[in-house]
Amino acid sequence: MPDQPTPPAPADLASLRVEIDRIDDALHDLLMRRSDLVAHMASARLKGSAPTFRPGREALILRRLLRRNQGALARGAVVRLWREIIAASLAQQGQFTVAVSAMAGEDGVATRLARAHFGLLTPLRAQATPFRALACVAGGEAAVAVLPAPDEAERPEPAWWMQMEAPRLRVVAALPFLAPPDAPAEGYAVATLSPEPTGRDRSLLRIEPGPDHTRPRIAAILAAAGLPPLWLIRRESPVPMALAEVPGFLSEDEPRLASLPFPRLQILGSYAEPEPEE
Numbered sequence: 001m002p003d004q005p006t007p008p009a010p011a012d013l014a015s016l017r018v019e020i021d022r023i024d025d026a027l028h029d030l031l032m033r034r035s036d037l038v039a040h041m042a043s044a045r046l047k048g049s050a051p052t053f054r055p056g057r058e059a060l061i062l063r064r065l066l067r068r069n070q071g072a073l074a075r076g077a078v079v080r081l082w083r084e085i086i087a088a089s090l091a092q093q094g095q096f097t098v099a100v101s102a103m104a105g106e107d108g109v110a111t112r113l114a115r116a117h118f119g120l121l122t123p124l125r126a127q128a129t130p131f132r133a134l135a136c137v138a139g140g141e142a143a144v145a146v147l148p149a150p151d152e153a154e155r156p157e158p159a160w161w162m163q164m165e166a167p168r169l170r171v172v173a174a175l176p177f178l179a180p181p182d183a184p185a186e187g188y189a190v191a192t193l194s195p196e197p198t199g200r201d202r203s204l205l206r207i208e209p210g211p212d213h214t215r216p217r218i219a220a221i222l223a224a225a226g227l228p229p230l231w232l233i234r235r236e237s238p239v240p241m242a243l244a245e246v247p248g249f250l251s252e253d254e255p256r257l258a259s260l261p262f263p264r265l266q267i268l269g270s271y272a273e274p275e276p277e278e
């Protein structure tokens with residue numbers, strides 16, 4: 001049996017609690033300083049016309065902290081704490097509302113992901129369909145929409161990714177940010193901003209296939225172009241369309257896209273690769 005630490009004597013316990021109170025004060029001081037800096041950033045309009053919400057920068061902050069994390073503090077706790085800190089700073093910089101798709105049968109996945117990523121205090125606007133959540137972002141009623149990850153199930157109505165108005169709307173984050181390695185994202189965040197590369201990114205490609213472009217054929221074409229899909233789905237109705245998640249940050253002038261033989265191809269967005277849970 002491994003040695004169990006001896007429980008501290010009551011006097012030790014009291015001094016440990018004094019130490020915890022000291023640490024809480026120090027943490028609180030630093031959080032107040034952080035908020036003051038964000039307030040300065042917002043009031044001095046230092047960001048100019050740049051968007052308030054910078055998902056790439058947020059991912060870099062979390063990655064850096066996870067890299068330096070050690071000891072007993074759980075990675076999940078680091079992400080939880082900083083997602084709330086970042087949500088508080090977004091709220092400080094102006095109205096920040098998140099539209100979530102809460103369609104029957106979706107099991108509240110978008111709401112759960114939005115709460116985890118954008119914090120408990122951020123106003124959520126539940127929308128009856130993913131498409132309506134996107135319309136909220138397009139119309140400026142929400143800064144971001146959180147939508148469940150696409151699946152291949154054939155439904156009479158088009159999937160959100162088939163209708164999404166790109167490049168005005170862009171997928172800017174895969175959720176959750178902390179996930180089992182290689183697990184597909186459970187949802188995506190969509191906003192009207194240009195994503196910024198983080199050094200380890202993924203992109204979503206929407207493809208209008210030609211008659212010979214079966215799913216395996218599309219996967220082979222992408223792989224041959226140096227864009228091996230992490231996953232690929234194809235829907236037949238209302239019109240044939242495919243969606244692939246590929247490694248890397250892609251922009252419209254990406255040379256690997258130039259020679260692809262599909263009738264139409266669009267980048268739906270690029271975003272930071274999630275971090276492993278452990």
Ligand SMILES: C=C(O[C@@H]1C=C(C(=O)O)C=C[C@H]1O)C(=O)O
Nearest residue numbers: 052053054055057058086089090
């Ligand atoms: C503070 C900023 O605004 C937002 C909040 C961030 C934060 O709290 O660290 C980071 C990126 C932005 O989404 C910033 O742009 O640096």
